[in-house]
Amino acid sequence: MTSPSSQPTPDKSQAVGDGLRVAVIGARRTVMGTGGFLARQAHAAGAEIVAIVCSSYDSARAASEDLLANGMRPEVYAEEEDMLAEMNPDVVIIASPTNTHIDWIQQCLDSQAHVFCEKPLSTSGAKHCDDLIRAFSANELLINENCQWPFTLEAWQALHPRGNITTARKFSMLLSPKLRGEHRWQDILSHPLSLIQKISPGPAHVEKVAYAEHSSDSLDSALRFEYCTHSRALECEIILEDMGTLPPPAEYSIDGKLCHRIIGENYQMQFAAHANEPQKAVSVGDPMEQNLRQFLKRVNLITNSRASVAIDEDLIRRQYLVEALLADYQRR
Known part of the structure; x- marks a missing residue:
C-alpha cells in the first residue's frame, strides 16, 4: 500500500x-x-x-x-x-x-x-x-x-461484525505492483505476511508453497502456501496483477469476507465489503499514518x-518467512 x-x-x-x-x-x-x-x-x-x-x-x-x-x-x-x-x-x-x-x-x-x-x-x-x-x-x-495493512483489520471487522480472525482458515490478497519477477515478490511479501501474522500469531513456517507465473516479465503472478502455527494451518493465496491504473487496486479476504480498498479525493481511504458498493464503505483513517x-x-x-x-519477534520472523518464500521462487 x-x-x-x-x-x-x-x-x-x-x-x-x-x-x-x-x-x-x-x-x-x-x-x-x-x-x-x-x-x-x-x-x-x-x-x-x-x-x-x-x-x-x-x-x-x-x-x-x-x-x-x-x-x-x-x-x-x-x-x-x-x-x-x-x-x-x-x-x-x-x-x-x-x-x-x-x-x-x-x-x-x-x-x-x-x-x-x-x-x-x-x-x-x-x-x-x-x-x-x-x-x-x-x-x-x-x-x-x-507494514500498514494490519491497521485495516479494524475496517474488516466493522464490515464483517460476525467474522472471527481467531478461527480463520483462508486468507487471500490482491495487490498491483509494477515490478516484475522476483523483485515484485521481494517488494510486497511483507504486506500480506504482516496481516497473516496478526490473523494467526506466533512462531510459524510455510508449507506447500506453489507459484504460478508464465514468465518473469508476466503482468500477473500468484503464490499459494499454507501458513502453519501451533494452532492451525491457514490456506493463503497472494495474487499480483499490474493493472496499469493509479492508485493501484488492493484488497484482501479472510474466509471469503472481503476488505476492498477505495481511494478517493486527496487519497482519502475507505474500505468496502464489495468493490461495487462504495456507498457502504467504512473509514479507519490512513493506515500508514496510523503505523x-x-x-x-x-x-x-x-x-x-x-x-x-x-x-x-514478529519482525524477525517475517524476515525468515520472506526469505523462505523467495527461496521457493528461485527453485521453481
Whole structure:
C-alpha cells in the first residue's frame, strides 16, 4: 500500500511526535515513493523534520521546497554527506530504494537513532536483519518496518461484525505492483505476511508453497502456501496483477469476507465489503499514518520513561518467512 493520504491533519491534542527530531532519507522518490508523505505525516504528528537526504542536491532542494508549503524547513543533504553526525536526529525515516536500506539502518544504529523503514527491511538476508533488530533492542532503540495493512483489520471487522480472525482458515490478497519477477515478490511479501501474522500469531513456517507465473516479465503472478502455527494451518493465496491504473487496486479476504480498498479525493481511504458498493464503505483513517503515529508515540514513551525495548519477534520472523518464500521462487 504505497498511496497514503496526501493531506494529513495536524491534531495538537494528540501530538505524539512532540519533541522528536526526524530526518527523512529519500524524501523525493518519484516512483511510488512514500518519503514526502511520511515527512508530512510526522510533521502533522508534532515532530520536527530537521533534515532530508536525497540522491543529489537538486532533488533534496526540490523536496525541501515541496515541504516548505507545510511549514517545514529541513536542512538538505546529498547521500554521501554525514547528516547523522551533524543533525543527530532522534528518528530516521528510511524511504530510499531498497538496496540502500541496510547501510542506512547500520548507520542509524551506530548513531543511536530509532528507525522507521519502508518495506522490505533489507535484501541482505534474514540472519543479518535478525542480528540488527536484536542490536537495536539491546541499545534501547526501535526499528519498525512500514507494514500498514494490519491497521485495516479494524475496517474488516466493522464490515464483517460476525467474522472471527481467531478461527480463520483462508486468507487471500490482491495487490498491483509494477515490478516484475522476483523483485515484485521481494517488494510486497511483507504486506500480506504482516496481516497473516496478526490473523494467526506466533512462531510459524510455510508449507506447500506453489507459484504460478508464465514468465518473469508476466503482468500477473500468484503464490499459494499454507501458513502453519501451533494452532492451525491457514490456506493463503497472494495474487499480483499490474493493472496499469493509479492508485493501484488492493484488497484482501479472510474466509471469503472481503476488505476492498477505495481511494478517493486527496487519497482519502475507505474500505468496502464489495468493490461495487462504495456507498457502504467504512473509514479507519490512513493506515500508514496510523503505523507512523504509533511508532512515534512509542519512541517518545521510550525517550521519556527510559523504558526497555522488547525484541520485535514478529519482525524477525517475517524476515525468515520472506526469505523462505523467495527461496521457493528461485527453485521453481
